[in-house]
Amino acid sequence: MNKIRTFFYMIKQGFQNIAKNAFMIFASVSVIFVSLFIIGTMFLLSYNIESILDDLASGPAVVINCKTTLSEEETDKLQNMIEIKDNVSKITRISRAENLAAMKEFFSEQQDLFEDYKEEDLFVSFEVELYDVGEGEKFVSEVKSMVGVDSVRDTVRVLKLFTTLKKWVQIGTVIAVIGLGILSYLLTSNTIKLTVVARRQELEIMKYVGASSAYVRGPFIMEGLFIGLLGSGLSYLLVRLVYNIIANYVNGTEIGDMIHVVPFTNFSGTLMVYFLIAAVAIGVLGSMTAIRKHIKV
Amino acid sequence: MDDVIISFDKVVKLYPNGVNALRGVSFKINRGEFVFLMGASGAGKSTMLKILLKEEDPSGGLAMVDGKNLKKVRGYKIPKYRRHIGTVFQDFRLLPKKTVFENVAFAMEITGASKRVIKHQVETALSLVGLSHKANELPAHLSGGEQQRVAVARALVNAPEIIIADEPTGNLDPENSEEIMHLLEEINRHGITVIVATHARKLAEDMGKRVIYLENGRLKEYEYEREDENGEQNTNLFLHD
Numbered sequence: 001m002n003k004i005r006t007f008f009y010m011i012k013q014g015f016q017n018i019a020k021n022a023f024m025i026f027a028s029v030s031v032i033f034v035s036l037f038i039i040g041t042m043f044l045l046s047y048n049i050e051s052i053l054d055d056l057a058s059g060p061a062v063v064i065n066c067k068t069t070l071s072e073e074e075t076d077k078l079q080n081m082i083e084i085k086d087n088v089s090k091i092t093r094i095s096r097a098e099n100l101a102a103m104k105e106f107f108s109e110q111q112d113l114f115e116d117y118k119e120e121d122l123f124v125s126f127e128v129e130l131y132d133v134g135e136g137e138k139f140v141s142e143v144k145s146m147v148g149v150d151s152v153r154d155t156v157r158v159l160k161l162f163t164t165l166k167k168w169v170q171i172g173t174v175i176a177v178i179g180l181g182i183l184s185y186l187l188t189s190n191t192i193k194l195t196v197v198a199r200r201q202e203l204e205i206m207k208y209v210g211a212s213s214a215y216v217r218g219p220f221i222m223e224g225l226f227i228g229l230l231g232s233g234l235s236y237l238l239v240r241l242v243y244n245i246i247a248n249y250v251n252g253t254e255i256g257d258m259i260h261v262v263p264f265t266n267f268s269g270t271l272m273v274y275f276l277i278a279a280v281a282i283g284v285l286g287s288m289t290a291i292r293k294h295i296k297v
Numbered sequence: 298m299d300d301v302i303i304s305f306d307k308v309v310k311l312y313p314n315g316v317n318a319l320r321g322v323s324f325k326i327n328r329g330e331f332v333f334l335m336g337a338s339g340a341g342k343s344t345m346l347k348i349l350l351k352e353e354d355p356s357g358g359l360a361m362v363d364g365k366n367l368k369k370v371r372g373y374k375i376p377k378y379r380r381h382i383g384t385v386f387q388d389f390r391l392l393p394k395k396t397v398f399e400n401v402a403f404a405m406e407i408t409g410a411s412k413r414v415i416k417h418q419v420e421t422a423l424s425l426v427g428l429s430h431k432a433n434e435l436p437a438h439l440s441g442g443e444q445q446r447v448a449v450a451r452a453l454v455n456a457p458e459i460i461i462a463d464e465p466t467g468n469l470d471p472e473n474s475e476e477i478m479h480l481l482e483e484i485n486r487h488g489i490t491v492i493v494a495t496h497a498r499k500l501a502e503d504m505g506k507r508v509i510y511l512e513n514g515r516l517k518e519y520e521y522e523r524e525d526e527n528g529e530q531n532t533n534l535f536l537h538d
Contacts, residue, residue, distance in 0.1 A: 210380035211407035
């Protein structure tokens with residue numbers, strides 16, 4: 001019964017602290033709100049880039065079209081030459097017949113285009129997957145100079161661009177998490193310090209009359225938790241709103257045909273957990289620091 | 298039950314800044330005793346009180362309260378330990394926005410006591426200090442003496458075994474000082490051990506109670522009533538170097 005009373009006391013005092021310190025609470029909540037919005041946006045950007053990279057990586061990085069004049073023997077030789085390159089992880093041979101069938105399928109509404117086409121008119125292709133896309137350009141230039149190669153299509157540059165972009169977004173996210181995290185934590189801690197200082201006399205008396213550590217510290221931890229949860233909750237809602245608006249817009253344009261924007265529901269749970277962890281970490285750590293320095297029970 | 302409630306045996310307190318506040322202090326206080334702790338500023342009175350309130354630990358020696366070695370009282374047990382000690386300060390330390398009743402009740406609320414028990418105990422404590430009629434007043438509307446009586450009621454409300462009063466008359470005029478001392482004496486008559494730290498030597502002498510006198514961290518005089526080998530009460534004065 002005592003513990004229940006103490007728990008309700010902590011909640012009551014926590015909310016009284018909040019009411020007395022409204023301006024600083026507002027400032028702390030705002031900083032957490034903005035910080036998590038930025039971090040959340042970067043997280044979503046990173047997630048989408050990852051998804052685009054996955055899409056790109058699911059297809060072959062390089063497609064090599066052989067000359068139509070190449071004999072089977074010459075084609076085998078060329079395949080061997082490509083295969084032995086260190087960067088090649090997988091090579092798939094597409095026969096002339098398969099290429100013809102694929103073209104017919106692609107231009108299914110204009111079948112008459114291929115009426116006179118025979119297998120011999122088409123070429124053999126190699127779909128090549130690479131271990132290291134970063135070294136892809138070197139591979140492409142080497143293959144282009146090989147005898148029997150007609151043309152080379154590759155997604156190497158696009159993959160490289162998105163890989164670089166992903167790396168920078170990830171670096172940016174880490175910097176934002178550290179920088180904005182520290183800023184949010186410090187401001188929350190300072191806000192609670194103000195309450196601690198305002199209630200110093202009361203806390204001093206509490207100490208002498210035998211108030212337990214939980215009884216003295218509880219309300220401040222509640223206050224920190226409230227700041228963290230409110231800031232992160234509002235931030236989550238705004239991230240969700242803005243993301244859905246952008247996703248709907250992109251999907252309605254031509255870009256949407258090329259880039260698949262991941263639906264928010266795919267990561268809403270993960271993001272919510274991250275925001276919740278951030279809220280508890282910022283709120284509880286911030287208040288613990290403020291208390292540790294100013295309340296010695 | 299042991300008669301001795303507080304015992305210091307060669308207690309030393311050396312602060313990190315090099316100040317040697319207590320230099321091997323030894324004394325005993327019996328349960329239900331009224332003792333004055335005297336000495337000039339810097340003599341070690343505050344350190345001794347801090348050790349008793351478990352705010353500081355001795356650097357050496359043994360400090361025992363009610364059979365407990367204070368050095369071994371763990372952090373989480375300190376609040377419970379302090380509930381057995383009522384504390385009265387020179388500056389009253391009342392919460393200005395709380396009424397007299399609320400100020401006294403505050404000391405019980407932290408123990409998680411029910412409202413019914415709090416009401417009963419607070420009313421009893423206020424009645425003992427003669428302030429039942431001022432229960433709904435704010436401290437600012439009370440005289441210094443009355444404010445100190447509220448502080449005494451707050452110290453009493455959790456039914457402590459010991460009351461420590463640190464310069465309780467320091468901010469009071471002679472008349473109110475005498476009143477507070479009589480109040481503490483009255484409380485002592487209920488069996489509560491009372492320790493009063495004070496500069497006011499005359500006040501202590503007038504009351505004819507035992508005095509523990511500190512000078513430069515040493516026990517200078519140790520006045521103690523005890524039976525001699527013939528069974529007669531004698532007042533002994535021990536001088537420590």
